[in-house]
Amino acid sequence: MSGFWIMLTGALVATCCAVLGCFLVLRRMALVGDAISHAVLPGIAIAFLVSGSRGSFFMLLGAALVGFVAVFLIQLFQSGGVQSDASIGVVFTALFAVGVVLISLNARNIDLDLDCVLFGEIAYVQWNTLEFGALSLGPKAVWLLGLTLLVIAAVVSLFYKQFKLCAFDPALAAALGIPVAVFHYLLMGLVSMATVSSFESVGAVLVVGLLVIPPAAAYLLTDRLGTMIGLAVVIGIVSSVAGYGAAVWLDASIAGCMVCAAGVQFALAFLFSPSHGLVTRRRRLRAAALGGRAG
């Protein structure tokens, strides 16, 4: 049963991340995802100090707020003339440092392990269950992630055309009267939410893996945005199941193995994708050259 809960948690994390990751990758903001996933640390620490518990609601709120702050600051410095990746680097390291300092200052009050922040503890997910009277309703993390996924799915499907146009041609979107900034921050808010919900289970760095790798692999496999999102979700779920299997077999970090499984799938797509794969394209070129010579 424990395996089931872990795989389910992983699959939920992967699904949340895959949907949002597609937009991040297409908008060339993959590293903003990276930044947000690190920058939410002070939000979590502050929520922890204020509420005194690992209450998920406060954590979500605090982290989402800091996520917004991070995005806003990155944007601010960028428009002030700092290169985009430099402003990402400055902002997320600063916020992460604030988080580390807050946690070390209150080490006695905060039961947050820095290792856990970076790597996550998906194996412990099953012990922290949601109780309703005497009834156990399954792990809290699963409920939280399920809720997050619901919100993400609802928002993305409601505003699909806006997100798509803002990603493809923001100038036209603005000219058509779509509030580009609102949708930008909405997307970033969802990314913060997904990051925080995934935090406990897979940790900051591996969230980035699931945000970027499955969508990138899907990007190499299809030429349609809808299909890309679907494929990214499938790749994410396969990663979580295969990763768990590998982790059990190797006796190693589950979250790490999940990202490695995603990486293997990316490598396969990179080499053998029917339309964009390196090997397939080479082979097609050679066939064309041979055909040309024969004809």
Place this chain on the structure above:
Amino acid sequence: MTNRNRNVPPLAVSGLTVAYRKKPVLRDVTFEIDERQLVGIIGPNGAGKSTLIKAILGLQPALSGEALIYGKPYKVNRKLVGYVPQRESVDWDFPTSALDVVMMGRYGHLGLFRRPGARERELAMDCLDKVGMADFAHRQISQLSGGQQQRVFLARALAQDATLYFMDEPFAGVDAATEKAIVTLLNELKRNGKTVLVVHHDLATVADYFDSVLLLNGEVIACGPTETTFTPERLQQAYGGKLAFVARSEREPAGAAGNGR
């Protein structure tokens, strides 16, 4: 869309000033465009041609002045305006098909929640057909040539079903066939009572393509019918010494200079 008055010009810009940092890019730009005109926006690099369009469409904040579309601010009459941005402004690797891009032109009409459906698809197909791209409807956009991409952008603007169009360098880097297709399209738009403003670089073709020109260099040098406005003296004024030889022979050297951006 029929509520416009014959006397109200499609576009009236008055006192428009735009500054990026310290230096104003556009100074006190004032002009009016009549209905059913193909207008070429002409001027040297850095003259503020694209900035002018962006400021009119509210994509670039202005220091002062205003631009009225059929007598009302752009925000009110947004649906009457179609916009073709420069081709390089988007990522052509985006996972989407030509038809899908054209359907994006309908997003403004769809409102907040509605998704594009069969009607939009049909309309988009029509627009692709008009630019001669119907056969490529389901092609991924990175597999199109530069000229084909430009035509897809034009089809998207057609799908916006506007009456006033802004096109930012539609002729940049396209082959002769596409250039001809675009000109045909522009004339058809005019016949249907539309007004089109085109940022244009090739001075050799200005007289053939446009009814009016707007000569721009940080400020309006001249604006009016091509025959009376597109004169060597005015060009000299807009381009400074860079086009000294325009006066001697108007056609080829001017074209060469215009291309040598």
Place this chain on the structure above:
Amino acid sequence: MLNLLTDPNLRWILLGSMLLGLSGGVIGTFSYLRKQSLIGDTLAHAALPGICIAFMLTGVKSVGLFLVGALLAGAAATLSVTLITRYSRIKPDAAMGIVLSLFFAVGIVLLTRIQHSSYGNQSGLDKFLFGQAASMTSSDLYTLGGVALLLVIACGLLYKEFKLLCFDPGYGRGLGFPMGLLEQLLLGLTTVAVVVGIQAVGVVLVAALLITPAVSARYWTDRLGVMTVLAGLFGALSGAAGAWISSGVSQLPTGPISVLAATACFVASVLFGPRRGLAAKLLGRRSARRRWLAESAGVAARANIQAAMQATAQAAVLTDGQANVHDNAHPNVHSAAHANERGASV
């Protein structure tokens, strides 16, 4: 502050932090100008599997061995980023995200393998991830200080080559410089800076050692030489501040405090930097507006402004001409590129 100078342990920490900050700032200048600011982050994360493999193969914990492992892993990571962007339509940022998280994941898998098996003295390995500036010993310091010094000297010797590499590698190749080799060398030096930096501030924050001082320095000058020196200075200062403040308050970790000191430096630069700073810009914008209003008030004023505009245009042409020969070529070109970008993105 006093005990910093008297207590030998604290003195080591102070010196070590300063040297690390200095080398990070100097190297970071070049990565910033090559628009590869986050390469440090990628290299830091990629170092983990290299370090783990080095430990698994030898069973010894030593900075030198880790350095070798991290160098090899860093080379593999940068090569992967290049391959992915060259041979697919994936953009550089996504490629960096992929490589960064994938290498780190491999590292974590290896790390857990190490922890779960009987390698014994593995306890220090995870310290490596979060930095341990406060527990630096004098022998650690000699290694780190030596490496940092070496980095700074290398940058000094190859200053003009690196400048060319940042600004116009194609032209450099035309002049006969081995640009590919220089690029690899700079990447190698960056990896070294990152690996020693990890010692002080840990994997996540090491990116700040490279980026933050360099960006801050960019606000104060348009000359590469000055920028490099300033970045090194800012880095050293923030390292010192980190060591000093954390020695006063026992619970404060040195690394994050150094990063925060660097960030404070950055904020001050953003606000008060001459010409590019926020204050300067606001003043400039206000005066532009006032000038414009004055201009539209009277027709007579217009002629003046026009003359002024022409003068600035001529001045611009002049500085353009200078830029080709003069030292401040690169930053000038940059600011122009930024202006363009901003124009496009609005």
